[in-house]
Amino acid sequence: MTQLLERDTLSVGEAAARVGLSTHTLRWYEQEGLVAPVGRDSAGRRRYTEADLGWLDLLTKLRRTGMPVRDMRRYAELARQGDHTLPERLRLFREHRERVLSRIAELQADLDVLDYKIDLYTKMVAEQG
Amino acid sequence: MTQLLERDTLSVGEAAARVGLSTHTLRWYEQEGLVAPVGRDSAGRRRYTEADLGWLDLLTKLRRTGMPVRDMRRYAELARQGDHTLPERLRLFREHRERVLSRIAELQADLDVLDYKIDLYTKMVAEQG
DNA sequence: GCTTGACTTCGAGTGCACTCAAAGGGGAAG
DNA sequence: CTTCCCCTTTGAGTGCACTCGAAGTCAAGC
Numbered sequence: 028m029t030q031l032l033e034r035d036t037l038s039v040g041e042a043a044a045r046v047g048l049s050t051h052t053l054r055w056y057e058q059e060g061l062v063a064p065v066g067r068d069s070a071g072r073r074r075y076t077e078a079d080l081g082w083l084d085l086l087t088k089l090r091r092t093g094m095p096v097r098d099m100r101r102y103a104e105l106a107r108q109g110d111h112t113l114p115e116r117l118r119l120f121r122e123h124r125e126r127v128l129s130r131i132a133e134l135q136a137d138l139d140v141l142d143y144k145i146d147l148y149t150k151m152v153a154e155q156g
Numbered sequence: 157m158t159q160l161l162e163r164d165t166l167s168v169g170e171a172a173a174r175v176g177l178s179t180h181t182l183r184w185y186e187q188e189g190l191v192a193p194v195g196r197d198s199a200g201r202r203r204y205t206e207a208d209l210g211w212l213d214l215l216t217k218l219r220r221t222g223m224p225v226r227d228m229r230r231y232a233e234l235a236r237q238g239d240h241t242l243p244e245r246l247r248l249f250r251e252h253r254e255r256v257l258s259r260i261a262e263l264q265a266d267l268d269v270l271d272y273k274i275d276l277y278t279k280m281v282a283e284q285g
Numbered sequence: 286g287c288t289t290g291a292c293t294t295c296g297a298g299t300g301c302a303c304t305c306a307a308a309g310g311g312g313a314a315g
Numbered sequence: 316c317t318t319c320c321c322c323t324t325t326g327a328g329t330g331c332a333c334t335c336g337a338a339g340t341c342a343a344g345c
Contacts, residue, residue, distance in 0.1 A: 040321065050322090051304055059302095070311060072322055085273075088266040096302065110284070117277040120270060127267050131260060137217040138256050141249060144214075148246040155239070169291070179292085180334055188332095199341060201292055225332065 036066070036074035046083040053083075060100050061086055063107055092127045165195070165203035175212040182212075189229050190215055192236055221256045 043050045054073075056062045062082060065073045075083075089099055102119055105112040172179045183202075185191045191211060194202045204212075218228055231248055234241040 038321080049304075052302085054323090055303070070322080072311090085269070088269050090302095092263060092266045092270070110280070113277055113281050117274065117281055120274050120277065124267065124270050124274060127263060127270065131263050131267070134221060134256060134260050134263070137221045138253065138260070140214070140217050141221070141253050141256065145246065145249050145253060148242055148249065151239070152242050152246055167291080178334075181332085183294090184333070199292080201341090219332095 036076055037080070039073045039075070042073075042075035042080060042083070045080060046087055048083070048087065056083075056086065059096060061096065061103050063103070089123070092123070093130060094123055098123070165205050166209070168202045168204070171202075171204035171209060171212070174209060175216055177212070177216065185212075185215065188225060190225065190232050192232070218252070221252070222259060223252055227252070 037045065039050045039053050043053050046053075048056070053062075057065060057073075062079070065075055065079055068074050086099060086103075089102070090096075094102075098119070102116060105116050105119070166174065168179045168182055172182050175182075177185070182191075186194060186202075191208070194204055194208055197203050215228060215232075218231070219225075227248070231245060234245050234248070
Protein backbone atom coordinates (compact mmCIF):
# COMPACT_ATOMS: atom_id res chain seq x y z
CA MET A 28 0.00 0.00 0.00
CA THR A 29 2.79 2.32 0.93
CA GLN A 30 4.49 0.81 -2.08
CA LEU A 31 1.57 1.77 -4.20
CA LEU A 32 1.47 5.23 -2.70
CA GLU A 33 5.15 5.83 -3.25
CA ARG A 34 5.16 4.55 -6.79
CA ASP A 35 4.62 7.60 -9.00
CA THR A 36 4.92 10.04 -6.15
CA LEU A 37 7.73 12.34 -5.01
CA SER A 38 9.02 13.32 -1.60
CA VAL A 39 8.93 17.00 -0.68
CA GLY A 40 12.63 17.26 -1.47
CA GLU A 41 12.17 15.73 -4.91
CA ALA A 42 9.10 17.83 -5.60
CA ALA A 43 10.99 20.95 -4.51
CA ALA A 44 13.81 20.14 -6.92
CA ARG A 45 11.35 19.62 -9.76
CA VAL A 46 9.26 22.75 -9.36
CA GLY A 47 12.13 25.00 -8.34
CA LEU A 48 10.94 25.89 -4.87
CA SER A 49 12.51 25.08 -1.52
CA THR A 50 11.06 22.37 0.72
CA HIS A 51 10.33 25.14 3.19
CA THR A 52 8.30 27.01 0.62
CA LEU A 53 6.44 23.86 -0.42
CA ARG A 54 5.30 23.25 3.16
CA TRP A 55 4.53 26.92 3.57
CA TYR A 56 2.38 26.94 0.43
CA GLU A 57 0.39 24.04 1.84
CA GLN A 58 -0.01 25.73 5.20
CA GLU A 59 -1.11 28.93 3.47
CA GLY A 60 -3.79 27.05 1.55
CA LEU A 61 -2.21 27.49 -1.88
CA VAL A 62 -2.01 23.73 -2.20
CA ALA A 63 -4.59 21.23 -0.96
CA PRO A 64 -3.26 18.92 1.79
CA VAL A 65 -0.76 16.60 0.11
CA GLY A 66 -1.00 12.82 0.59
CA ARG A 67 1.21 11.21 3.22
CA ASP A 68 3.06 7.90 3.42
CA SER A 69 2.90 5.49 6.37
CA ALA A 70 5.44 7.60 8.21
CA GLY A 71 3.42 10.78 7.71
CA ARG A 72 5.68 12.20 5.05
CA ARG A 73 4.33 14.14 2.08
CA ARG A 74 4.04 12.34 -1.26
CA TYR A 75 3.49 14.58 -4.27
CA THR A 76 1.51 13.17 -7.21
CA GLU A 77 1.86 14.35 -10.81
CA ALA A 78 -1.35 16.29 -10.32
CA ASP A 79 0.22 18.06 -7.32
CA LEU A 80 3.26 18.91 -9.41
CA GLY A 81 1.12 20.26 -12.22
CA TRP A 82 -0.70 22.45 -9.76
CA LEU A 83 2.58 23.69 -8.28
CA ASP A 84 3.84 24.41 -11.76
CA LEU A 85 0.85 26.61 -12.44
CA LEU A 86 1.29 28.32 -9.09
CA THR A 87 4.92 29.14 -9.81
CA LYS A 88 3.88 30.73 -13.11
CA LEU A 89 1.21 32.80 -11.40
CA ARG A 90 3.73 33.79 -8.77
CA ARG A 91 6.43 34.70 -11.29
CA THR A 92 4.00 36.89 -13.16
CA GLY A 93 3.45 38.85 -9.99
CA MET A 94 0.21 37.42 -8.64
CA PRO A 95 0.14 38.04 -4.88
CA VAL A 96 -0.06 34.99 -2.62
CA ARG A 97 -3.43 36.32 -1.45
CA ASP A 98 -4.88 35.97 -4.95
CA MET A 99 -3.27 32.59 -5.46
CA ARG A 100 -4.97 31.43 -2.28
CA ARG A 101 -8.27 32.76 -3.54
CA TYR A 102 -7.78 30.88 -6.80
CA ALA A 103 -6.85 27.68 -4.94
CA GLU A 104 -9.96 27.93 -2.80
CA LEU A 105 -12.13 28.35 -5.89
CA ALA A 106 -10.50 25.40 -7.61
CA ARG A 107 -11.17 23.21 -4.57
CA GLN A 108 -14.83 24.18 -4.63
CA GLY A 109 -15.42 22.55 -8.00
CA ASP A 110 -16.57 23.45 -11.46
CA HIS A 111 -19.23 25.91 -10.48
CA THR A 112 -16.44 28.36 -9.67
CA LEU A 113 -15.05 28.23 -13.21
CA PRO A 114 -16.54 31.61 -14.27
CA GLU A 115 -14.98 33.27 -11.25
CA ARG A 116 -11.62 31.64 -11.94
CA LEU A 117 -11.86 32.74 -15.53
CA ARG A 118 -12.49 36.30 -14.42
CA LEU A 119 -9.54 36.13 -12.06
CA PHE A 120 -7.25 34.89 -14.83
CA ARG A 121 -8.46 37.46 -17.33
CA GLU A 122 -7.79 40.27 -14.87
CA HIS A 123 -4.38 38.87 -14.14
CA ARG A 124 -3.68 38.58 -17.85
CA GLU A 125 -4.31 42.30 -18.25
CA ARG A 126 -1.92 43.09 -15.44
CA VAL A 127 0.77 40.94 -17.00
CA LEU A 128 0.29 42.62 -20.37
CA SER A 129 0.60 46.05 -18.75
CA ARG A 130 3.71 44.94 -16.94
CA ILE A 131 5.31 43.72 -20.14
CA ALA A 132 4.46 47.00 -21.89
CA GLU A 133 5.93 48.95 -19.00
CA LEU A 134 9.12 46.89 -19.06
CA GLN A 135 9.40 47.42 -22.80
CA ALA A 136 9.01 51.18 -22.44
CA ASP A 137 11.62 51.34 -19.69
CA LEU A 138 13.88 49.08 -21.72
CA ASP A 139 13.74 51.58 -24.57
CA VAL A 140 15.05 54.30 -22.28
CA LEU A 141 17.72 51.95 -21.03
CA ASP A 142 18.77 51.21 -24.61
CA TYR A 143 18.92 54.91 -25.33
CA LYS A 144 21.20 55.44 -22.33
CA ILE A 145 23.39 52.55 -23.37
CA ASP A 146 23.77 54.04 -26.84
CA LEU A 147 24.65 57.38 -25.35
CA TYR A 148 27.21 55.94 -22.94
CA THR A 149 28.69 53.79 -25.67
CA LYS A 150 29.28 56.85 -27.82
CA MET A 151 30.70 58.84 -24.95
CA VAL A 152 33.07 56.05 -24.01
CA ALA A 153 34.14 55.64 -27.65
CA GLU A 154 34.83 59.36 -27.98
CA GLN A 155 36.69 60.17 -24.85
CA GLY A 156 37.00 57.00 -22.80
CA MET B 157 18.59 84.89 -3.98
CA THR B 158 15.98 82.67 -2.46
CA GLN B 159 13.76 83.97 -5.23
CA LEU B 160 16.29 82.86 -7.75
CA LEU B 161 16.63 79.50 -6.07
CA GLU B 162 12.93 78.95 -5.97
CA ARG B 163 12.31 80.00 -9.55
CA ASP B 164 12.52 76.83 -11.67
CA THR B 165 12.69 74.51 -8.70
CA LEU B 166 10.12 72.31 -6.99
CA SER B 167 9.38 71.52 -3.38
CA VAL B 168 9.61 67.92 -2.24
CA GLY B 169 5.84 67.62 -2.47
CA GLU B 170 5.76 68.97 -6.01
CA ALA B 171 8.69 66.80 -7.05
CA ALA B 172 6.99 63.76 -5.51
CA ALA B 173 3.84 64.44 -7.50
CA ARG B 174 5.81 64.79 -10.70
CA VAL B 175 7.94 61.67 -10.45
CA GLY B 176 5.27 59.50 -8.87
CA LEU B 177 6.99 58.80 -5.57
CA SER B 178 5.97 59.85 -2.06
CA THR B 179 7.76 62.65 -0.25
CA HIS B 180 8.88 60.04 2.25
CA THR B 181 10.46 57.99 -0.51
CA LEU B 182 12.15 61.04 -2.02
CA ARG B 183 13.81 61.85 1.28
CA TRP B 184 14.65 58.21 1.80
CA TYR B 185 16.29 57.99 -1.66
CA GLU B 186 18.49 60.94 -0.74
CA GLN B 187 19.39 59.45 2.60
CA GLU B 188 20.22 56.14 0.92
CA GLY B 189 22.56 57.89 -1.49
CA LEU B 190 20.45 57.26 -4.61
CA VAL B 191 20.21 61.00 -5.10
CA ALA B 192 22.94 63.54 -4.43
CA PRO B 193 22.07 66.01 -1.66
CA VAL B 194 19.35 68.25 -3.02
CA GLY B 195 19.64 72.06 -2.84
CA ARG B 196 17.85 73.84 0.01
CA ASP B 197 16.04 77.14 0.33
CA SER B 198 16.71 79.69 3.06
CA ALA B 199 14.50 77.73 5.42
CA GLY B 200 16.41 74.52 4.79
CA ARG B 201 13.74 72.94 2.59
CA ARG B 202 14.60 70.86 -0.44
CA ARG B 203 14.34 72.49 -3.88
CA TYR B 204 14.41 70.08 -6.81
CA THR B 205 15.90 71.29 -10.11
CA GLU B 206 15.01 69.89 -13.52
CA ALA B 207 18.25 67.95 -13.44
CA ASP B 208 17.18 66.39 -10.13
CA LEU B 209 13.85 65.44 -11.66
CA GLY B 210 15.52 63.88 -14.69
CA TRP B 211 17.70 61.85 -12.41
CA LEU B 212 14.71 60.72 -10.37
CA ASP B 213 12.92 59.81 -13.57
CA LEU B 214 15.77 57.55 -14.57
CA LEU B 215 15.86 56.04 -11.10
CA THR B 216 12.16 55.19 -11.19
CA LYS B 217 12.68 53.41 -14.50
CA LEU B 218 15.59 51.42 -13.14
CA ARG B 219 13.53 50.61 -10.09
CA ARG B 220 10.47 49.57 -12.08
CA THR B 221 12.58 47.26 -14.17
CA GLY B 222 13.61 45.47 -11.00
CA MET B 223 17.01 46.96 -10.27
CA PRO B 224 17.68 46.57 -6.55
CA VAL B 225 18.23 49.73 -4.54
CA ARG B 226 21.73 48.47 -3.82
CA ASP B 227 22.63 48.60 -7.52
CA MET B 228 20.95 51.95 -7.98
CA ARG B 229 23.11 53.29 -5.18
CA ARG B 230 26.19 51.88 -6.84
CA TYR B 231 25.19 53.57 -10.09
CA ALA B 232 24.55 56.86 -8.32
CA GLU B 233 27.97 56.72 -6.68
CA LEU B 234 29.63 56.11 -10.03
CA ALA B 235 27.72 58.96 -11.65
CA ARG B 236 28.88 61.31 -8.90
CA GLN B 237 32.49 60.33 -9.47
CA GLY B 238 32.54 61.73 -12.97
CA ASP B 239 33.12 60.64 -16.51
CA HIS B 240 35.90 58.20 -15.81
CA THR B 241 33.28 55.82 -14.44
CA LEU B 242 31.36 55.75 -17.72
CA PRO B 243 32.66 52.33 -18.77
CA GLU B 244 31.60 50.85 -15.45
CA ARG B 245 28.18 52.47 -15.69
CA LEU B 246 27.85 51.15 -19.21
CA ARG B 247 28.66 47.64 -18.01
CA LEU B 248 26.11 47.98 -15.22
CA PHE B 249 23.41 49.06 -17.67
CA ARG B 250 24.25 46.33 -20.18
CA GLU B 251 23.96 43.69 -17.48
CA HIS B 252 20.69 45.16 -16.31
CA ARG B 253 19.42 45.22 -19.87
CA GLU B 254 20.02 41.49 -20.14
CA ARG B 255 18.08 40.88 -16.95
CA VAL B 256 15.17 42.96 -18.20
CA LEU B 257 15.14 41.07 -21.49
CA SER B 258 15.09 37.75 -19.63
CA ARG B 259 12.32 38.98 -17.43
CA ILE B 260 10.22 40.01 -20.42
CA ALA B 261 10.79 36.63 -22.05
CA GLU B 262 9.80 34.86 -18.84
CA LEU B 263 6.64 36.94 -18.54
CA GLN B 264 5.78 36.18 -22.17
CA ALA B 265 6.23 32.45 -21.64
CA ASP B 266 4.09 32.49 -18.50
CA LEU B 267 1.53 34.60 -20.30
CA ASP B 268 1.26 31.93 -22.97
CA VAL B 269 0.33 29.35 -20.34
CA LEU B 270 -2.13 31.79 -18.83
CA ASP B 271 -3.72 32.32 -22.24
CA TYR B 272 -3.98 28.58 -22.69
CA LYS B 273 -5.74 28.24 -19.36
CA ILE B 274 -8.10 31.07 -20.22
CA ASP B 275 -8.98 29.36 -23.49
CA LEU B 276 -9.62 26.11 -21.67
CA TYR B 277 -11.78 27.71 -19.01
CA THR B 278 -13.68 29.69 -21.60
CA LYS B 279 -14.56 26.49 -23.44
CA MET B 280 -15.53 24.68 -20.26
CA VAL B 281 -17.73 27.54 -19.15
CA ALA B 282 -19.33 27.72 -22.59
CA GLU B 283 -20.06 23.98 -22.60
CA GLN B 284 -21.44 23.42 -19.15
CA GLY B 285 -21.42 26.73 -17.32
C1' DG C 286 -1.58 86.17 16.94
C1' DC C 287 -3.32 81.83 16.00
C1' DT C 288 -4.46 78.12 13.13
C1' DT C 289 -3.30 75.41 9.14
C1' DG C 290 -0.56 72.77 6.49
C1' DA C 291 3.72 71.57 4.56
C1' DC C 292 8.07 71.01 5.84
C1' DT C 293 12.19 69.11 8.87
C1' DT C 294 14.79 64.94 11.34
C1' DC C 295 15.23 60.46 13.34
C1' DG C 296 13.96 56.13 14.29
C1' DA C 297 10.59 52.71 14.40
C1' DG C 298 6.96 49.98 11.98
C1' DT C 299 4.79 47.52 7.94
C1' DG C 300 3.78 44.03 4.34
C1' DC C 301 5.26 40.64 1.56
C1' DA C 302 7.18 36.26 0.69
C1' DC C 303 9.73 33.56 2.21
C1' DT C 304 13.56 31.36 5.22
C1' DC C 305 15.46 29.39 9.04
C1' DA C 306 16.00 27.34 13.82
C1' DA C 307 15.05 24.07 17.21
C1' DA C 308 13.84 19.78 18.66
C1' DG C 309 12.85 15.52 17.51
C1' DG C 310 11.48 10.98 14.56
C1' DG C 311 12.33 7.31 10.79
C1' DG C 312 14.66 4.41 8.04
C1' DA C 313 18.41 2.83 5.06
C1' DA C 314 23.72 1.97 4.66
C1' DG C 315 27.92 0.35 6.73
C1' DC D 316 24.00 -0.36 16.52
C1' DT D 317 25.44 3.93 14.81
C1' DT D 318 25.77 7.34 11.42
C1' DC D 319 23.54 9.93 8.16
C1' DC D 320 20.17 12.41 5.83
C1' DC D 321 15.76 13.67 5.18
C1' DC D 322 11.64 14.24 7.26
C1' DT D 323 8.21 16.38 10.81
C1' DT D 324 6.17 20.63 13.56
C1' DT D 325 5.84 25.36 15.46
C1' DG D 326 7.28 29.70 15.75
C1' DA D 327 10.59 33.15 15.05
C1' DG D 328 13.74 35.75 11.87
C1' DT D 329 15.17 37.94 7.38
C1' DG D 330 15.54 41.21 3.44
C1' DC D 331 13.62 44.44 0.73
C1' DA D 332 11.56 48.76 -0.08
C1' DC D 333 9.30 51.55 1.64
C1' DT D 334 5.98 53.90 5.12
C1' DC D 335 4.72 56.02 9.13
C1' DG D 336 4.94 58.48 13.71
C1' DA D 337 6.62 61.82 16.83
C1' DA D 338 8.25 66.11 17.82
C1' DG D 339 9.23 70.25 16.25
C1' DT D 340 9.95 74.53 12.67
C1' DC D 341 8.23 77.91 9.55
C1' DA D 342 5.38 80.91 6.40
C1' DA D 343 0.91 82.25 4.84
C1' DG D 344 -4.03 83.23 5.55
C1' DC D 345 -8.02 84.67 8.54
